[in-house]
Amino acid sequence: MTTEGAFVQQAVPRFDGYYSHWAMLIENFLRSKEYWVVVENGVFAAAEGATEVQKKNYEEQKLKDLKAKNYLFQALDRTILETIIKKDTSKSIWDSMKQKY
Numbered sequence: 001m002t003t004e005g006a007f008v009q010q011a012v013p014r015f016d017g018y019y020s021h022w023a024m025l026i027e028n029f030l031r032s033k034e035y036w037v038v039v040e041n042g043v044f045a046a047a048e049g050a051t052e053v054q055k056k057n058y059e060e061q062k063l064k065d066l067k068a069k070n071y072l073f074q075a076l077d078r079t080i081l082e083t084i085i086k087k088d089t090s091k092s093i094w095d096s097m098k099q100k101y
Helices: 019-032 036-041 052-075 090-100
Strands: none
Touching (some): 019 052, 036 052
16 A cells, blocks of 8 residues: 555644743744744734735735644643733744743
8 A cells, every 4th residue: 555645634743841842843833834924923914005915915914823823722731821811913922932931
């Protein structure tokens, strides 16, 4: 039996208390999914009077942020998530973890 064409879902690295190791793993994971840019830089709203292309780009960035945030939620235990006050963006979650650990 061949495994050619088989797809294996990559596991989300779980935070185990060792921040620097987990940060390296989750950053690499998010880079492989092409979501790291929104974690690192955040998402900036389209300016008033933005073109349709700019609005579409903003919506795409928001969706990437939502997906990155979902992976971060999966990586963290409920007890840790409860200590993060600002969870509205993946960048705010990342920055909070970086500051705490």
